[in-house]
Amino acid sequence: MDGFAVELGKRIRACREALGINQRDLAAALDVKPPTITMYESGTRSPSNAVLVAMAKRLGTTTDYLLGASDQRDIFVDEEIVTAFRQFALLSPRDRRVVMEVIRALGAVPL
Secondary structure, three states, X not given: OOHHHHHHHHHHHHHHHHOOOOHXXXXXXXXXXXXXXXXXXXXXXXXXXXXXXXXXXXHOOOHHHHHOOOOOOOOOOOHHHXXXXXXHHXXXXXXXXXXXXXXXXXXXXXO
């Protein structure tokens, strides 16, 4: 195990646990077997580029963060925006539609 793979594994695990996702669910989302996630997290195996990109998206982070090129874990730098997006996910489908309608009305999202 090299230090790079171990650090990558630590970051994958930290992001997964912060989201409350178990290894089995992450594996299913990435179309890999659960032991593969264990190997990634232990640093005995590194994901392919395609899996790394999909993993970063699923974990709500960047490949730069997972690879150690950045210490910015959240995609959004502004903590207020990060909090807003987390709260948005907790809204009912109806309330999410209302919020999106307001954002569209402000011109922030194409119609």
